[in-house]
Amino acid sequence: MKKTLLSSLLPLLILNCTHKKENVQQVNKENPNLLMSIPLKYLADYPAIKDSSLFIRNLQQAFNLHVHESPAQQESEKIMAFKKVKIYGSDEEYYFIEYDWKTGSNAEYPWKNQLLLTQEGKLVKKLSAARYQFVSIFPKQNPHLLTTLVTGHGNGGHEIYRLTADSLEDIYGGDVRTYDAHEDNKVYEPHELQLKIKDYNNDGFNDIAFVGKLVLIQRRTPDGFWYNNTTIDGREIKYSVDNPYKKIPVEYIFLYDQKTGHFKPKGDYREKYKIDE
Structure with missing residues (x-):
């Protein structure tokens, strides 16, 4: 009698445990x-x-x-x-x-x-x-x-x-902006810098870079003041995305570190692309 009861309950216990395994979120x-x-x-x-x-x-x-x-x-x-x-x-x-x-x-x-x-x-x-x-x-x-x-x-x-x-x-250990469509004083062209894959240091492992152009739509004075218009030969010039002050090619390179398996910046890009007048 006990064996019969146990054999009938066992499938129900297995079914109930299986159901809980699929639905309990832990x-x-x-x-x-x-x-x-x-x-x-x-x-x-x-x-x-x-x-x-x-x-x-x-x-x-x-x-x-x-x-x-x-x-x-x-x-x-x-x-x-x-x-x-x-x-x-x-x-x-x-x-x-x-x-x-x-x-x-x-x-x-x-x-x-x-x-x-x-x-x-x-x-x-x-x-x-x-x-x-x-x-x-x-x-x-x-x-x-x-x-x-x-x-x-x-x-x-x-x-x-x-x-x-x-x-x-x-x-990716990049502490640098690689997307910029915010028209404050500069944007990127294209807005999302393009990914480039290449072995930059010739160590047999591919590295990565983000490349494009930094488009200045304002100018900046040595003391850090941004301005978007100036006068040249009596003509007032207003800078914008369609009429930028300057375009600077950028290439942010990140080298593959075999020990950590991470990509690390080749240099200090905040220093390299300073845009003070």
Whole structure:
């Protein structure tokens, strides 16, 4: 009698434990980055999304995506990417999802989230980049994830990620602006400096650089005062993006450090590109 009762209860216990394993959202003790999970049924239909609204609601709930929604946002929100990727540092495949809600306040810009998930649906990293790209820096290796971070005012920079033990690690050590569309006293041309991959120091490993032009739309006096108009031969000249004072080629080089696996600046670019009169 006891054996019969135990044999009937065992399948129910296994089923209940399996259900809890899929739905309980806990911090992974080995890796605190793996915070929450999306129920596997939403990933099982890959690469299709049968109900995008339901898929989005589930993403918001599972990963605490703080979106101050309005009717306009709900009408235009969209899953822009849902794909499997490999990233430098691991041969495992991961799900990469980009959710774009199109509009919002400047404080929320760029109104996008990118999510990297394990095959089990665990969250590796939540990003909020204006643009992303998978770039091959080292030959015959998986690509790195390049993200472009931009504020609502048009200032920003980059991050470059590799995988390290199921964590995304930013290996770009650049403390320099590499995106500038803010028309205060200068901008970049193009607004997002272009990534260049090259072995600059001939050590057998590729390095990176961000290249473009620094466009001065104002002039600056030796004591630090910016001004946007001047008089030359009796003519008043007003500087702007269409009529800049000067364009300066820039190239921010970051060398690959074999010991740390990070890219480090070749020089002090704040000193190199001083623009005092």
